[in-house]
Amino acid sequence: MTVLEAIKLRRSVRAYSPRPIPDDLMQRMRDALRYAPSACNIQPWQFVFVTDPTPRRDLARTAKEQMWMADAPVTIVACGYPKLAYPRMGGRHSSLDIDIAIALDHLTLAAVAEGLGTCWIGAFSEADAKAILHVPEDVRVVAMMPLGYPASDGLIHPVTEAQRKPEVEVFVLERFQS
Amino acid sequence: MTVLEAIKLRRSVRAYSPRPIPDDLMQRMRDALRYAPSACNIQPWQFVFVTDPTPRRDLARTAKEQMWMADAPVTIVACGYPKLAYPRMGGRHSSLDIDIAIALDHLTLAAVAEGLGTCWIGAFSEADAKAILHVPEDVRVVAMMPLGYPASDGLIHPVTEAQRKPEVEVFVLERFQS
Numbered sequence: 522m523t524v525l526e527a528i529k530l531r532r533s534v535r536a537y538s539p540r541p542i543p544d545d546l547m548q549r550m551r552d553a554l555r556y557a558p559s560a561c562n563i564q565p566w567q568f569v570f571v572t573d574p575t576p577r578r579d580l581a582r583t584a585k586e587q588m589w590m591a592d593a594p595v596t597i598v599a600c601g602y603p604k605l606a607y608p609r610m611g612g613r614h615s616s617l618d619i620d621i622a623i624a625l626d627h628l629t630l631a632a633v634a635e636g637l638g639t640c641w642i643g644a645f646s647e648a649d650a651k652a653i654l655h656v657p658e659d660v661r662v663v664a665m666m667p668l669g670y671p672a673s674d675g676l677i678h679p680v681t682e683a684q685r686k687p688e689v690e691v692f693v694l695e696r697f698q699s
Numbered sequence: 700m701t702v703l704e705a706i707k708l709r710r711s712v713r714a715y716s717p718r719p720i721p722d723d724l725m726q727r728m729r730d731a732l733r734y735a736p737s738a739c740n741i742q743p744w745q746f747v748f749v750t751d752p753t754p755r756r757d758l759a760r761t762a763k764e765q766m767w768m769a770d771a772p773v774t775i776v777a778c779g780y781p782k783l784a785y786p787r788m789g790g791r792h793s794s795l796d797i798d799i800a801i802a803l804d805h806l807t808l809a810a811v812a813e814g815l816g817t818c819w820i821g822a823f824s825e826a827d828a829k830a831i832l833h834v835p836e837d838v839r840v841v842a843m844m845p846l847g848y849p850a851s852d853g854l855i856h857p858v859t860e861a862q863r864k865p866e867v868e869v870f871v872l873e874r875f876q877s
Contacts, residue, residue: 524705524812525727528734528805549703555869556706556858558807560821564864569871576874600871609821616821619842622800623819627706629736630808634702643738643787643794655877664797680734686742691733693747693778696754699833 527633529679534638536672537593546635547595550668553631554597557624560607560616566624569598569654579653580665584645593638593669598654599625601661621663628666638671705811707857712816714850715771724813725773728846731809732775735802738785738794744802747776747832757831758843762823771816771847776832777803779839799841806844816849 522530542550554568571577572595580598581590590596599621606617629639642665650662671677685691700708720728732746749755750773758776759768768774777799784795807817820843828840849855863869 522702523700524702524808525731527702528731528809531736533736551866551870553703553706555863555866558709558711558819560819562862564869567869567871569874571873573873607821618796619800619819619821622797623804626801626804627808630702630805631706641736641738641797643785643797653874655875657875684740685733688729688733691742691745692729693745693832695749695751696747696831697833697835 522634524630527630530677531629531633532638532677532680533640534671534676535589535640536676537589537638537667537669538672539592539594540670541594542637542669546637549635550628550631550637553627554624557627559620559623560609563605563607563620565602565605565617566621567600569600571596571598571654576653580645580650583649583653584642584665587642590640590642590667592672593667595668597628597666597668598650598662599664599666600656601663602659603661604659617661618663625664625666628668632668636670637668638676639666639668642666700812702808705808708855709807709811710816710855710858711818712849712854713767713818714854715767715816715845715847716850717770717772718848719772720815720847724815727813728806728809728815731805732802735805737798737801738787741783741785741798743780743783743795744799745778747778749774749776749832754831758828761827761831762820762843765820768818768820768845770850771845773846775806775844775846776828776840777842777844778834779841780837781839782837795839796841803842803844806846810846814848815846816854817844817846820844
């Protein structure tokens with residue numbers, strides 16, 4: 522599968538099979554995260570791999586009770602270290618969100634290529650998620666992502682043109698018209 | 700090239716050939732950006748494709764005088780609409796940086812698969828970049844990215860283990876130890 526095919530096949534999978542993920546495949550998923558670039562190569566992150574069913578359910582509860590999350594065999598919780606991340610734009614803007622998004626995006630595309638599903642989870646109680654995983658005070662939970670086989674093959678089909686804005690709305694040639 | 704191969708081959712390319720990028724390849728690069736997911740599929744972005752040499756040089760100057768940027772035939776300037784982006788975590792945290800990082804990350808990997816190079820540019824004067832491109836007041840410039848053929852094939856080689864933190868520092872099993 523080419524990169525562009527993976528891009529077009531990637532879906533937010535919200536129904537998972539409990540089928541375990543083989544060890545060699547999990548290794549490739551870890552590589553996808555770990556080889557990601559970050560500003561100044563600081564890698565200001567840690568990724569918690571949660572496989573115990575109880576904290577997976579607890580984490581799903583913090584995310585607006587999206588309990589389907591807990592059906593995936595792994596919940597990946599992306600944690601970031603704000604004090605380590607590169608201060609972009611003269612320090613007015615941290616690279617933390619961007620760095621972690623790059624790593625997780627790598628994972629989403631590598632997962633598609635292996636028949637696995639993921640879903641970006643950005644709406645959750647960070648305080649509750651931190652309590653569940655004993656996350657240190659100065660560490661942020663930036664996003665969560667279930668990882669597993671989709672519950673059925675029918676969940677995976679390419680993104681359609683109708684699901685995205687047309688080119689004319691997305692791309693600007695040379696400069697904005699003032 | 701598989702997704703994981705692209706992940707391991709992706710480099711920050713800081714020397715570009717002026718060789719033009721064929722139209723069909725540019726179309727695939729636009730698709731890689733446009734098909735990216737975003738929180739609630741809001742797509743709170745516009746991407747400026749700058750091909751005129753003068754503004755490319757001006758943009759490079761805003762980015763700590765990294766004039767090599769201007770050797771690439773295109774500079775992509777990722778703009779975001781903070782008022783449109785999804786308010787994550789109960790509104791305390793915007794999805795804007797993450798949404799735009801996902802789209803640009805798609806581009807970086809799709810580019811590798813086609814022999815093109817990119818480089819994340821996060822350190823620049825946003826005010827100056829906005830002035831150059833006539834970016835409206837309520838629009839943010841989140842990142843810039845040159846796109847082009849690397850100046851030499853030798854620039855592209857896989858990321859080595861030594862360039863990344865070891866697994867034990869990156870991954871946490873189940874929860875932090877308190």
